[in-house]
Amino acid sequence: MSDYVLEAQGLSKGFRGFMAVQGVDLNVENGSIHALIGPNGAGKTTCFNLLTKFLQPSAGRIAFEGQDITQLSPAGVARRGMVRSFQISAVFGHMTALENVRIALARARGGNFDFWRGERVLIRFNDRALALLDDVGLSDSAGVPAVALSYGRKRALEIATTLALEPRLMLLDEPTAGMTEADVGRIVALIRKIRAGRTILMVEHNLSVVSGLSDRITVLARGRVLAEGDYASVSANEAVVTAYLGTDHQDV
Amino acid sequence: ASFPLTRARAAGKSLKIAVISDFSGPYRDDGGPTSVACVKQAVADFGAKQKGYDVTVLKGDHQNKPDVGVGLARQFYDQGVDLVIDVPNTAVALAIQGVAHDKNRAFIDSGAAGSSLTGKFCNAQSIHWTYDTYMLAQSTGGAMVKAGGKTWFFITANYAFGHLLHDQTAAVVKQHGGKVLGNVNYPFPQTTDFSSFLIQAQSSGAQVLGLANAGADTVNSVKQAHQFGLNKKMKIAGLLVFLNDVHGMGLEIAQDLILTESFYWNLNDRTRAFTKRVLPRTPNNYPSMGQAGCYSGTLHFLKTVHEMNNMKAAANGAELVAAMKKMPTDDDAFGKAYIRADGRFMCDAFLFRVKKPGESKIPWDYYTLLETTPAAKAFMPMAIEGCPLVKA
């Protein structure tokens, strides 16, 4: 088996003649935290959508753990162990935090169509669900409907839900977007904590998060890969500075 | 057992008649309030009060839904209604005819066209008044071929009623030596534009355009035929047209249309007298044949009950209807007629031509009589109808 959990070659996607992603190669090393950065509209979210099959690529192929997943359905991709979060926070609003996590656990433990059984069979997932909520610091909110949680806590809940699937590869789309710096710190700590035993691919604009967490960075611009490497090499790259970081990024 | 809603009859002779009809939909003008008026007129003409009867007239809107019709009829019968009358729309009529049988109460259909009412679905409790598809076909089809309309093109509403009308008329046309050059089955309902079919009719070169449809469809077909100038080259035969439809088209457009009705208000002194009596009850709508049938049917029902002079027997639908069949009918709307064993009311069929605007002298003066087909020839012989009552 190769060192790469995820290998994408020549990934492309056009929307009515406009190429949002064009010939992107992306290799994510096993056990690493890999960041995808780039200006707005560079195609980062689109890449995520392609990798998780929420969009069908116009060209290219994707392999996860050495197996071709280019033709899989989004649910199929998730079932293989590659799970995403969303740029806009995505929780099941009118279900409690506990129920949110339980839904994911139920899927991980077989996923079922048994409409003839009572809800109570779900109770057996409670312990594990509470443990996961505890991991992300939400143990006191288990019974709270997700809509009532603050923004930062919603993101944490989303991560707990994702973790419930025990994914081998997690794709996080701007996990800290729109958060206060205190919340950002909490999420960064959480990501550090959960990285053990899994690989993480994330899109992020917050450079301190990127520099602090990521082992490797791919910079996208106008749908193409502009540069790749660790933070030091990428931030020194002339092209990256003009296209993304700007000259005075140090003090932002 | 469920609530025994037996009729708590007062000592007096009380009778209940329910008009089940379309009061809010497309057949309202062919039945509806005018039918109720005609029924009430019959009660008055019979002299119910003077003869000591307490007659109540009820009404119900079947909304063209058979299950609503069934529900209504059941409820009416359970409330002690002795006669349900009118019911345009063959599907609803058939359903109610079944209820009448189950409840053993009398039913007179005047508004529906299907000849199957006295065919395989006939029963001892039901009478079909006024007209049916076979009679329309005989009169319009037969008389027109005789008058020289040898080649026909049909525009047919694509449902059982349209097919029946088409098939029966086509058969009559052929039987009289005519020829059918073509037919289109158009979707019913949902068709408002007939121009395509009219063009096809025109290019067939037929002499007669037969419209096997009813109501707004017929109005639309005639109106549009007029626009395309079809009426200049072909005769147009409306296989089921009521006076109200002609009124809705206006004479400018309807002129020269050929059609059959078994009643026309301006036919003779008796029909005029009847119309004069009933008009105050129905100010905006002259009765057409279906509504006149309600008058005639109600009157005959009342006369029969009176004749039987036994309210208990009269409450038995089969007995009552049998008595109605025995007694010949006579009234101002249809003159002398009778009811056949299968429940078919036997009246003459009149072939009319619609007047030109200049010919019409008074309001609603629309028809010129062309031919009369006697009842015996107009209606389907019992032998081929397949009514179980007759075989038995």
Added chain:
Amino acid sequence: MLGFTRAQSAGFVLMVAILLAAPFVAYPIFLMQVMCYALFAMGANLLMGYIGLLSLGQAAFFGMGGYVGGYAVQSLHLTPELGVVLGGLTGAAIGVVFGWLAIRRQTIYFAMITLALAQFVNFFAVQDTGFTGGENGMQNIPRGKLFGMVALGPDLHLYAFTLVIFLAGFLFAHRVIHSPFGQVVKAIRENESRAISLGYKVDQYKWIIFIIAAFLAGIAGALNALVTKIVTLTDVGNVTSAIVVLMVLVGGIGTVFGPLIGAAIVIAMQYYLASFSDWVTVIQGVIFIACVLLFRRGVVGEFAAKLKLSL
């Protein structure tokens, strides 16, 4: 019990008590029709209330269930319970096909696809005079003998039969909602993409609900054929599709007892408005408008909101 809340259990007991007593004070045929339509509406309620899909073609399942059920009893001389089962299976079978086509679409597009597909069934029903009887419909359907033994002719016998099927359907629908499956369906309604990203095959869940709704509609149609002894084009028509939506709304979308109450109100309206004759359509229209402007949550919904209960 059965996942009922306490208020729902009380409601259920009350409902059963009322339905047991009802035929002795009210008109049995009316009550049976109410139960048929309530079954039908329960299916539609699953679609509308729990996955948020509005179908404008439910009559296709109801009507075809009725035709097949009626045909089975009338022409094949099968027993009534088999007729009802066949009706349900017919509904489900059509539901499998229609659902497969429609389920990928949302909102108004879903509504329109279901409308279009139902139009084909309607077209078939109008055409085929041999099987469906065209616009004359299927008339004089016998009620037959239950399991070949108990004659259903007497209204009370048929009433008992209808009640049993209705209650079974009611509990079944309730179980579906409160099952692990139902939880996933709820999650899908809340956030579809997220459910997909967790690995749920969302389309299959929707499809199953769709088929269940069609199955219930088919059962209801066949039962209704036995009750009214007729099946006609109205049963497959758009008006019937609209009426079942109205029932769900009047009763209260997404409520447990809404379909029954909605069906009772709408059927009663058809029965009792009929004597207003000329004004039937106007009054119906006014009721629609009033529902939207004044009782948006439906009768049960408004009532439950007042009492702060889930019913």
Added chain:
Amino acid sequence: MSDASMLNVRGLNAWYDESHVLHGMDFEVREGECVTLLGRNGAGKSTTLKAIMGLVPKRAGSVMFRGRELIAARPDVAGRAGIGFCPEDRGIFAGLSVEENLMLPPVVAPGGMSVADIHTLFPNLAERAKSAGTKLSGGEQQMLAIARILRTGAKLLLLDEPTEGLAPVIVQQIGRMIGEIKRRGFTVLLVEQNFHFASRMADRHYLVEHGQVVDMIPNHELPTRADSLHRRLGI
């Protein structure tokens, strides 16, 4: 900088359906100033801007704009009175071209920037005038959202997180742009998450917590008031 009060908000309350979000906001913006509202997520910053415009379902209190009470006015009245609003989500219209987006808001008073001026300030917008609004990159969309309220002659601009989710390089551009419009005499009420950015733009900062103003810090006092900032914002 004059001392005339442009916007004076007193005891502003706002509700979304049942939830009470603003609990008596008090603050003031003077003519020519740039003032920020700082606060954690959900503190009610965006809601404050929306409440000023009248875009919340229910509000109470007082919103005086240039001596005129707006608390009972419809949003279009606030717009006509001369308040320009740039929402959190930018609100670029997908069905309109860039040019149509730019020309959409009606001119409400003389003294707005001309289209030519705007095109010099944002050359990108001139280049892409004909393409659909949402085909622009995030940064360009943000520029367009600000540019179109500069045209109308509105004197007070409400900007809600103009830098959110933007690449650093774009953030710098936006920063320069806000500096430029300040120079041109516009008054700005800015909601920001990005504290460093805010500190370079603003004259004064209001700290918002649970729908109330809890502190006000003039920009030059920032270094000495770090404790308050830390306590309130975790910075």
Added chain:
Amino acid sequence: MMMIFGKPAPLLFGQLLLGIINGSFYAMLSLGLAIIFGLLRVINFAHGALFMVGAFVTWGLLHYLGIDYWVALFAAPLIVGAFGLLLERGLIRFTYKLDILYGLLLTFGLALVLEGLFTNGFGSSGVSYNGPDILSGTLDLGFMFLPVYRGFVIVAAALVCFAVWFTIERTRLGALLRAATENPSLVQAFGVNVPRLVALTFAGGVALAGFAGVLAAPLYSVNPNMGSDLINTVFAVVVIGGMGSIGGAILTGFGLGVIQGFTEVFYPPASSVVVFAVMAIVLLARPAGLFGKAA
């Protein structure tokens, strides 16, 4: 005679033309629906009923006031539009914040009320209305005789459709409308009185139905159900074209008229169901309709 698929060529040319004429009614009605849906997110089930009202108003103007066709051509849409304004202010606006379903239901109820009232007032067989004399008679086109009035309908409909399309896609007013479709509260914050704009738009859409009603009065039976017969097809047109798409509604309207026209020659019984077949196919292939934006 030249034959195409077993049918004489002139007949087919004729059908093409007739299809376009029918299509112009679809186009005008679906245009109004598309505008109303686009801005108000209301699926106006009362559209057919308002079309019917337009035809009755035309008849009423002549019958009671002696006002002839040419005046009615302008007056009737105005009257129907004004009526629409009342409906919007009095009823429809209360559904804006609700699920789309409620607007649909309310307008469905409205349609029932209107049809019921007109049935009670004027009966079900309808009233007679003849078009203006100058437009009576037929034109010989070589392959068919075209009633002059139908020719007039094509021209009038095409002009109105173009004018509406132009207003919406090419003018500032149109830009405001389109923007308000996407984000009404923001447009209002810019200083535009959106509620008034919305009310006027509804009135405008309804006036289009009224205009179609005037054009239809001399052509079809003027009866209370004339609108409900058409409305299903018109909805299909809007959906096929892509909900809310103006150009889509117009092009699909004409296109579907033609498809239906040909079906009427080759297999008449299917001519109503063909619309739904097209709709099913289009929606399966293109979820948002032919010209709709992907949701």
